[in-house]
Amino acid sequence: MHDQPVKRRVLQGQCVWPISPNQARVEGNAVIFTSYDDPFHRPESGFLGLPHxxxxxxAVDGIxxxxxxxxxxxxxxxxVAGVRGKPLLGWLAEDAWPxxxxxxxxxFASVAAEGFARKQAAAGTLAGSCWGSPHAQSLRAARDAGVRYSLIGPAVMTSGEPDYLRRSLExxxxxxxxxxxxxxxxxAVSPRFALSVDARAMKELRDFAWDYTLWLQTHLAENEDECAAVARTWPQAKSYVDVYDSAGLLTPRTLLAxxxxxxxxxxxTIKQRxxxxxHCPTSNEALGSGRMKLEKVRALDIPWVLGTDIGAGPSLCMLDVIETVTRIHDWSAPVSTLEAFFRATVSLEMLESYASRKSRVTRMLGTARAGFIEFARPKSIDRADRDPERILSAIVEDWRNRGEAVIQRVWDQNFNLVHQA
Ligand SMILES: [Zn+2]
Known part of the structure; x- marks a missing residue:
């Protein structure tokens, strides 16, 4: 039945594949067959009725x-990305909301989405969790333009400022x-933050997410003035976390930025739920929000991943986030470049596996990544190099000097080329 062999494109070259915060598969000249944790494993074919x-x-010259x-x-x-030094609430009112x-x-939305989709592919990002504006149209425009996401939701704003973005709960x-x-x-059910959604709306949104088994995402305790405003708006709550927890918004399928x-x-509380x-270190740095206490996250073994938070974050490229996260935590919770790459490439499948308690997010076997990037080979790295930290740090160093030009080609999970420099 399957006399004609099926042709399939794969990649061949030097590969660094992080599979945990401190482990990577590294090969100098490997054939890469899959986006799974053992990308060098040749899938079986040609028997039991499978096509040959x-x-x-x-051939890939880079990494x-x-x-x-x-x-x-x-x-x-x-x-509106790239504003620095304005604290959160002022930045929202003056830049983000208008x-x-x-x-x-x-x-307007569809033209903007085409621009974003191009920049996103050039930055090597093929998945993750996306926020639209409160308008449903912003999701449709992103989808139609080929913006890449695993999850996407309109920012829900049923109360608070500004009136021109507010919609009724119904x-x-x-x-x-x-x-x-x-x-x-x-x-993704996406209540913007505790100043945009009242108690009844939070509970209704929680029920909606529950009924359809959807992921939730929101912002939590980003800036001191915001936390003070939340305390004034919710005087009966014990803390910002308690506002969400009392409404049942903290679930294993909740992303807390x-x-x-x-x-x-x-x-x-976060650990228990x-x-x-x-973690959005570039955004926190740009708005002067403070440093997330990664040492607390580590001590409780809370799963964590990375985000750009563009437009508060200045760049939609995760290399900017990787560079920042390895720089800001110093001795209290040092992050290696290998760990930063791991946290920047965790797929939805890996998060699902954690949410359904099949696995810890620190080590996920048998789960796929979103695709592949070819980085230009740094001058100091040759094919015999097997130290993932050395290779990945050299890529980040190159990015500091040359920017996104270090990203040469990007393929999706099925080896379709989606960007070429
Ligand atoms: Zn955000």
Whole structure:
């Protein structure tokens, strides 16, 4: 039946494949067959009725790694990225919100989405969790333009500032129901933060996520003024974390961005609920929000991943986040470049595996990555090099000097070329 062999493109070259925070598979001239944890394992073919597969290796001169997954980005803010030194609430009111209001216009949204999709592929990011504006149209524009995401949700704002982005809870839920039909399990329920959603809305959103088994994402304790405003708005709550926890928003399928200003009780609550922390160091640095206490996350073994938080984060490239996270935590919680690459390439499949308690997020076997990146070979690295930390650090050093030009080619999971420098 299967006389004609099936041709399949694969990659051949030097590969560094992080499989845990302190371990990587490294080969000097390997054939890469899959995006799974053992990318050098040749799949069996040609028996039990399976077609016979002939491999067609693409020669790669640079260094191959998994593609990036950005676990917190606002695609609708990429045009206002790069502002520095404004604290969160001022930045939202002056930069982010007026920009998001423009996405009510479908024509504007689709042109902006095409620009973003191109920049995102050039940055090597093929998955992660995306925020739209409050308008359903911003999700459809992203999807139609080929923006890459594992999860996506409109920012839900049913109360608070500004009035021009606010929608009623009824209107919001009706829109989410329509989006769930289109986006299915990729729809993320995304209450913006504790100043945008009241108690009734939080509970309704929690129920909606529960009914459809959807992921939740939100912002938590990013900036001191924000935390003070949350304390004034929610006087009965014990803390910012308690606001979300009382509404049932902290689940194993909840992504919590920032987590900068938390106490020990908050950290223990997050650990008990099994939620996942999204660390956004470039954004925290740009807005002067403070340093997330990674040592607390480590002490409790809370799963964590990385995000750009573009537009508060200045760049949509995860190399910027990798460089920053390895620089800011010093002796209290040092992060190796290998660990940073691991946290920047964790796929949704890996998070699902954690959420369903099959595995710890620190080591995931048998799960796929989003695709592949070819980095230009750093001058100091030859094919005999087997030390992942040395190779990956040389890539980051090159990026400091040359920027995103170090990303030469990007392929998706099926080896389709999605970007070429
Ligand atoms: Zn954000």
């Amino acid at each position: 597969v002939e491999y067609d290796p693409v 191959i790694t998994p593609a990036f997954c950005d676990w917190h980005f606002h695609w609708v803010q990429h045009r 920009e998001e209001a423009r996405f009510a216009d479908a024509g 209107e919001t839920l009706a829109e989410l129901r329509a989006l769930q039909v289109e986006f299915e399990e990729r729809l 920032h987590c900068v200003h938390l106490d020990d009780f908050d950290w223990r 099994g939620s996942i922390v999204v």
